[in-house]
Amino acid sequence: MPATVWTGHITFGLVSFPVELFAAARRNTLDLDLLHAKDFSRVKYVTFCKTEDKPLSRDEIVKGFAYEKGKYIILEPDDFAKAAPKTAKVMEMQEFVEATEIDPIYLDDSYYVSPKEGGEKPYALLYQALIANNLWGVAQMAMHSREHTVVLRPGPKGLLLHTMYYREEIRSAQEYNVDKSQVKEKELALATSLI
Numbered sequence: 001m002p003a004t005v006w007t008g009h010i011t012f013g014l015v016s017f018p019v020e021l022f023a024a025a026r027r028n029t030l031d032l033d034l035l036h037a038k039d040f041s042r043v044k045y046v047t048f049c050k051t052e053d054k055p056l057s058r059d060e061i062v063k064g065f066a067y068e069k070g071k072y073i074i075l076e077p078d079d080f081a082k083a084a085p086k087t088a089k090v091m092e093m094q095e096f097v098e099a100t101e102i103d104p105i106y107l108d109d110s111y112y113v114s115p116k117e118g119g120e121k122p123y124a125l126l127y128q129a130l131i132a133n134n135l136w137g138v139a140q141m142a143m144h145s146r147e148h149t150v151v152l153r154p155g156p157k158g159l160l161l162h163t164m165y166y167r168e169e170i171r172s173a174q175e176y177n178v179d180k181s182q183v184k185e186k187e188l189a190l191a192t193s194l195i
Helices: 077-083 120-133 185-194
Strands: 004-012 015-023 063-068 071-075 090-098 107-115 135-143 146-154 159-164
Touching: 004 107, 004 120, 004 135, 015 120, 090 146, 107 120, 120 135, 120 146, 120 159
Parallel strands: 004 090
Antiparallel strands: 004 015, 015 107, 063 071, 090 135, 107 159, 135 146, 146 159
């Protein structure tokens, strides 16, 4: 089984149950290494301090927010944990919509949702209710240091989750407008028979 990318709880109404997500797909890409042309040794990236003119080890690096030029507020790992939204561990269903209400262009990455121990029955209940009513669930959740609007839908064997693009992330489709007046009825009939 692939690595788990998120664990938490799905909640809707008074029901809450533990789940985990793992990627439903991954791209097969050619993995190339960067090599030194002279001797073909692998290239290593080095973090470097400008002031001291020396390389740094990972434990010498901190994250900071510049509030003035050259002045920083240093943020520790605990600060990020404290700032994590509620959705970091809880996926709360916001609403349920008919499957036809969501244009697939808004769907981004896909994940399988698997129940964890003790969550099997409410998982099956939600799964079957979504199928019976032809509904998808819309929720908020935080994953990979970013809050996402997600859609939860029934797949052939269980729940699937898709992160969604926000409206402002979708490009305008103006250049794809089709002039339907160019098509004659006989041409449409022929195209329909070919399809």
